[in-house]
Amino acid sequence: MAWRLVVPAVSRRRPSHRLAPTTTAFTCLLFHIPEPHCPSSFSSPFSTSFLVTKTPKSLRKKRKKKDSPRTKLVQTQPNLVPHFEAIVERDDTFRFLTRTNDYLSRQPEHVLRLDEAGKLHRELGFPRGRKVLRSIQRHPLLLETYRHDDGKMWFGFTDLMESLLEEERKVMDSMEASRVTTVRKLLMMSAKKRIALNKLHHCRHLFGIPEDFRDRVSKYPDYFRVVVEDDGRRVLELMNWDPLLAISALEKEFMVDEDRAKRAFKFPVKHGKSLDLEGEDARKLNLLNTLPLVSPYSDGSKLDLWTLEAEKYRVGVLHEFLSLTLEKRASIHHIVEFKEEFTLTKHTYQMLLKQPQTFYLAGTEMNWVVFLRDAYGEDGELIHKDPQVVFGEKLRKYAQMKELEKGSCLPGK
Numbered sequence: 001m002a003w004r005l006v007v008p009a010v011s012r013r014r015p016s017h018r019l020a021p022t023t024t025a026f027t028c029l030l031f032h033i034p035e036p037h038c039p040s041s042f043s044s045p046f047s048t049s050f051l052v053t054k055t056p057k058s059l060r061k062k063r064k065k066k067d068s069p070r071t072k073l074v075q076t077q078p079n080l081v082p083h084f085e086a087i088v089e090r091d092d093t094f095r096f097l098t099r100t101n102d103y104l105s106r107q108p109e110h111v112l113r114l115d116e117a118g119k120l121h122r123e124l125g126f127p128r129g130r131k132v133l134r135s136i137q138r139h140p141l142l143l144e145t146y147r148h149d150d151g152k153m154w155f156g157f158t159d160l161m162e163s164l165l166e167e168e169r170k171v172m173d174s175m176e177a178s179r180v181t182t183v184r185k186l187l188m189m190s191a192k193k194r195i196a197l198n199k200l201h202h203c204r205h206l207f208g209i210p211e212d213f214r215d216r217v218s219k220y221p222d223y224f225r226v227v228v229e230d231d232g233r234r235v236l237e238l239m240n241w242d243p244l245l246a247i248s249a250l251e252k253e254f255m256v257d258e259d260r261a262k263r264a265f266k267f268p269v270k271h272g273k274s275l276d277l278e279g280e281d282a283r284k285l286n287l288l289n290t291l292p293l294v295s296p297y298s299d300g301s302k303l304d305l306w307t308l309e310a311e312k313y314r315v316g317v318l319h320e321f322l323s324l325t326l327e328k329r330a331s332i333h334h335i336v337e338f339k340e341e342f343t344l345t346k347h348t349y350q351m352l353l354k355q356p357q358t359f360y361l362a363g364t365e366m367n368w369v370v371f372l373r374d375a376y377g378e379d380g381e382l383i384h385k386d387p388q389v390v391f392g393e394k395l396r397k398y399a400q401m402k403e404l405e406k407g408s409c410l411p412g413k
Contacts, residue, residue: 083380
């Protein structure tokens with residue numbers, strides 16, 4: 001006997017071709033209708049959709065977002081050195097002034113139209129999407145705006161800034177011989193005794209090299225030679241090797257304070273816990289690995305890349321590189337510029353972290369700055385200040401002032 005579905009006549013209305021959802025579901029089960037042909041609007045008569053089955057957002061446990069390398073600090077709180085971190089923040093504060101100084105110095109009459117300046121956020125160093133006028137107004141003693149005869153707004157250096165730039169040029173001219181020696185030592189450390197001129201120009205502030213150094217090279221034919229490569233790049237080559245310059249800062253320190261120089265780097269020897277070595281015994285054992293050091297003026301390209309000797313060489317090169325800078329520090333961008341010349345690897349960051357007694361890494365994991373610890377005092381000040389460093393401090397002092405103090409006059413007057 002075939003099964004039949006009996007629908008009670010509740011109403012006299014004409015029956016609809018569509019059945020109620022519950023009836024339709026019962027029909028599908030009763031006559032074994034396959035699922036694809038069964039309507040999808042089925043909802044169980046015993047549905048519990050009125051119950052709260054999810055935790056409200058207000059009660060959910062908030063997951064802590066992972067720090068990105070752009071924002072995560074290199075140092076953890078116990079190892080943080082405030083005065084080194086403050087120097088990095090100071091550089092960020094004066095980035096606009098530094099870049100604007102460079103850019104305007106290359107412009108005719110040292111001026112620039114304000115509407116054009118608003119498009120040069122990279123060149124001038126102000127935040128993208130912000131008005132450049134706000135950055136200009138932070139340094140009223142050094143930068144000023146005015147309306148030109150063409151009706152457009154322009155900005156440029158004040159008389160005070162022009163006098164300071166003239167003072168800076170005199171300081172650079174007086175230090176030219178020292179800067180030539182710095183470039184010679186950099187060439188002597190490089191793998192092929194040659195460095196592209198554009199790399200030196202990009203890092204000129206790091207070493208105090210003047211803007212027109214590329215034009216001054218011709219004055220020293222006994223030291224340098226400019227070679228134009230097939231791709232059009234101008235490369236600076238070393239003409240003569242000077243053994244008196246091939247003495248690193250660490251070697252000089254070794255002659256004065258041997259124990260201090262021995263503590264500069266640490267290359268520990270792996271040993272079992274069963275030896276139960278005390279602190280002094282472990283230090284003596286590590287010295288077997290640490291000494292002798294490898295001179296940064298040796299040919300590191302001949303060393304096997306992943307040997308202990310090669311790591312000693314790379315650490316020594318970076319130590320000497322930093323000792324040649326004005327402020328005994330450099331950012332990752334400066335170090336990457338000389339990656340090929342100094343045979344550095346992609347593990348430079350980890351290599352520096354393993355030598356905390358000599359190097360301090362400040363800033364974030366993406367934009368870090370490495371300092372020579374011994375070059376700074378406990379107060380965070382450089383022990384030996386170059387004349388250009390002293391001038392930089394003077395410039396920043398004026399940059400923070402809103403007006404000249406009473407009784408003061410322009411520099412050089």
